[in-house]
Amino acid sequence: MPPPGVCMSIMQARDKNDGIGTLANPEKFNNQDFQQLKQFCLSNGYKYIDDRFPPDNSSIGEELLSPKDMCRVKWLRPAEIAKRPCFTVDGISRFDYGQGLAGNCWFLASIGALTFQTCIMEQVLHGQQSFEHDYCGIFHFKFWRFGRWVDVVIDDKLPTIDGQLIFVHSKTPNEFWPALMEKAYAKVCGSYADMNLGNPSEAMMDFTGGVYITFKLADAPPNLWNLLFRAAKCNSLMGCETPPGETPGNTVAPNGLVRGHAYTLTGIIQLMSKGRPVNLIRVYNPWGRVEWTGDWSDNSSLWQTVSPGDRKTCLSVVEDGEFWITVEDFCKHFRSVDICCLCPDFLDKNPACHWTATVHEGRWVTGTTAGGCLNFPDTFWINPQYQVKIEGLKKVCSETQGDYNILVTLMQKPDKRNRRLAKTLHIGFYIFGVPSQMKGHRGKFPKTFFKTNVPVAKTEKYIDSRTVMGLFWLNPGEYLIVPTSFNPDETASFILSIFSKVETHIHENSNDHYMEEIPKPTLKGEDIDDKQTLFRKYCDQFGEVDAEQLQRCLNVNLLQGSVKETKGFSLESCRSMVALMDTSVTGRLNSVEFLRLWSKATTYKDIFLHSDVDRSGYLSVSQLRNAIMSSGIRLTDNLLNLIALRYGGTSGIVSLGSFISLVLRMDRMAKIFRELNNGGTISLQDNEWMHITMYA
Template sequence: MGCGASQPAPPSPEVNPSEQVKAAPNGAGTMPPVLEEVPVNVMEEAKDRPKTGEEGAFELPESEFEDGRLGVIEAEAVENLRNNLALEEYYCDEDFPAENSSIFFSTCVETGIVWRRPYELQEEPRLFVDGASRRDVVQGALGDCWFLSSCAAVARNPKLIERVIPPDQVLSGDGYTGLIVCRFWRFGEWVLVCVDDRLPTKEGEVIFARSSEPCEFWVALLEKAYAKLHGSYEALGGGQSMDAMVDLTGGLAERFDMEDTPDKKKLYRLLLKASRHGAFITSSRKKDRPWKPLWHDDGDWRMAYKTDDHGLVEGHAYTVTGVARVNHNDMGSICLIRVRNPWANSAEWNGDWCDSDEKWMGVSEEQRKKLGRTALSDGEFWMSYEDFCDQFEEVSICTIGPDFDQDGTVDYVGQVKAIKGEWVKGKSAGGSRNDFEKFATNPQYLLTIEETDSDEESEGTSSVLVAVMQEHRRSHRNMGVKMLQIGLVLYRTDDPERRLPGAHFYYNYEEGSSGTYINFREVLSRLELEPGYYVVIPATFQPECPGHFMVRVYSPKPFSLKRLD
């Protein structure tokens, strides 16, 4: 974590002596008239994103961003691959071969692995059996529950999964080529990833992710395509669920850390409404013990992470599959959360409201049926919201569109615009406001709000969501892209043609910001803005950190967005 001290203010410009003290736009006290030469006191801070608990013994080294096209292929190239196959020849991916190099980025070597195609494992393999479902997803010997819990979350909308891995691809018989194409949303666009359908197996069983239905293969092949996009299967060990949900939907995701969310009742209302309106939700378990190697001695990640006394797994990501209130005969109204372990086995919560808990006897049969309560050893279970907050470290919510008022529902979007930019070392990588003069050199974007919202509660403002995403596409199989600590700040301006100089920040409060700088892939700020001109400034915490970024702005009312040169 870092922070900076306040800075001496430059001479203030001449002002009207009668100017009155006014409230700071961001609500932080009042903003004194410039005449008194009282500078704005800013102390920016930064923090690192927490480890997930799945990180392996070997951490992927990081490098600066380069081309970012690892694993990505153009549609024309896919057709060329298909057309160049000889009769009865099946596609073999030379860029992601059936070798240990596609499994590991480290020096690990695993013996006894045989790569087999689905038709060699099942008589009638299919990509989907009765569509996609959260119950399809079963984690294998790889520590990528952050990705698989996201797959299970998005599977509540099968059409979205079918957009990612189109269902018209056959795994045997007429038209079969052994070539599989998947789509992922990467830095503002949908890209294609092409793999062959050979899967790593041991003793005739797929060793990584699979479907609960033996002849269904969308889970295993989607995981393989995602592994190629990251360079190897091992590179999927440890990640952020909110990133995976965005990659699968192109939506907006936000993480809520339990320790930083004092109003748990408000969070429950958010989860309840978000769940009812189709949002995708994951959560991750607290990690109290040091992380262990990704690849255990017997080659299975799950053997390195046993369940605790509560039946939960430390450092593990789960899918939130239901949020509900029930009426108990003796206890009254109870807030419950349904959670799914991607292991899809008997590793389940064994505390209050678990499958076998007698408390369910106080809930009417009608309510139990409506909740879809079962007593199966399938990794899915109910628990009280209080226990959920105590046992889980964070919860992430992804919506297809913006949730301006953070009420759990996707709001109407009148416009969405995006602009890509770059922090250039020595030119436009000014860092945070710990140095106002350097901060002023960052790229600046003019946001013009033209109308107010039409509802009575708008009070003459328009709802706006501003997000900044840093470039994250991989360039090399054995090197990850360095994730910068990023943030955004928004100021009001009276001059739409002019960049804000360093002197502006000494005496003007921001209208809003994304908060503490952090090395997340995307940060955002929800705002209620009056019509007028605003300047959006994306920045890294440290100065002179080169990188690429994208500014995304959503609003139900018309607005314009352009770069200030």
């Protein structure tokens, strides 16, 4: 059984600090260790079968095949499909494979781009894998998934019908790297069916761990061809898409382009035609057939207007799915172009100007940090906030400033294992300039800031995409970046990446203590004699109060008549309070311990009543934030999210009893840490750890 999620989050953060999840040291997907599994199979003399992605219908997924075809599927190993199977034959090329029954042209278009980058391809394919040396039916591939590199293990049983592969297949019958790579990616997506429909940028990012930039071709920058040319020189992966047709299917237009289809950019060149330069783009259809029939297509007479050398170098009159098209026709007939690279240096004309990146992981949580867009001014401020200080341009970049100096990308992480079931929110972000009087501010910017300041930049619109991005020019100064979902109270995790060619300092305000001004309640004092009288009323003959007696005391004297409390303090919460205040570890409170508890409980009650502005008898999560702060406890977004999950439940509201219990727990656990810490850390033996956690 895995550890609780909070523990796993801490472990993952530590693993990240230790370099786990990097390209050199990827995480083991599903905790499957390739080397251990392979050695086990070799030692025991049998071929590997993956129980995490088994060779059955569940791995194919729903609605991809008809029930009749699903019954015909047989999972075969490569040696049962072709003689002398090989991982690769004569290297790796975009012409090696053809698309199968899965609607994953976006994935195959991305592979086509990947085949041009040998070093990246070898990282994904793990270099030398074969069916000869130490073969036991196990393979593995590396993908970047939402901030971490993962090593994905698969068996080599592939789905077939009548002995033929039903998904991607190699044009060389005994070559199997495309089918195995597709299976590994289907595993991280959830199934083959989960690969239906997508954008090339998604797979390109998963192959590189880089950043992607999209240009909408209806509003393409005037220097698009130059950008593409420089991107090609920078070993970028590039893909593009055509607009959808009138029907969902991939229909072929009269000009030979497939509607609603993903393609790969495979070449950028300038030729001289009739004494004038022509800027051409080479495009590849992952079907391996069906090509553009317009100007500069394979049979175009325009090829007779270039030099014989250029014609011999560029023209290939073969039905292979690849063709040339002018940048003008490209912008006219395609919808968008995606560029994925490790770093967006190609954006600048000066090759010596390098961009640097910072990456931040965050989370929107209903009621605590999911404030929605600016259409919701009362909750917008609770969204995660990132403060950015931009210095002047780096000296090497100052001569050729270019059009941009900041690239911001926002990626949402899925809430489901299966890609097709993951809820995709409409996401975007705003960038605000920080006025001089607030420079150096620490902590979350309050609601009033966003009501009096307008954004200086933002995403064009909110879209339900895995990733949104924006390129901007920002003058030196301080800025605040606020990533949001469109609607408030939508829970999701995200990754915010900020690339800059200027000197930039970034601080996450989300996990500072809040700076919102919270009015403190006027607390009423109580006479010590009254407290002693109350204690004597409920204590036993030995002058002590146990959890049952404390429960009666609190429910009668603290709750009665003051709030709309229906359930009161539970016996379990009273046991917890006794444990937290019991200095003698007897399971009971003496008079001194009781008086301390009573003093804190009455104080927290007054804070609760002061924070319950609508007099509902409960605290909403936003009211809870203010109430906890009023008690003197520093609070971060992450901690508030956990508290809301633990104490708010499905209703999202907290009763007085729950509030007193949770604030007392926070107060006492902070006290334990202060007493035991040494230089900001605690070192405990296992029995000490168990003592603290089991009696609190």
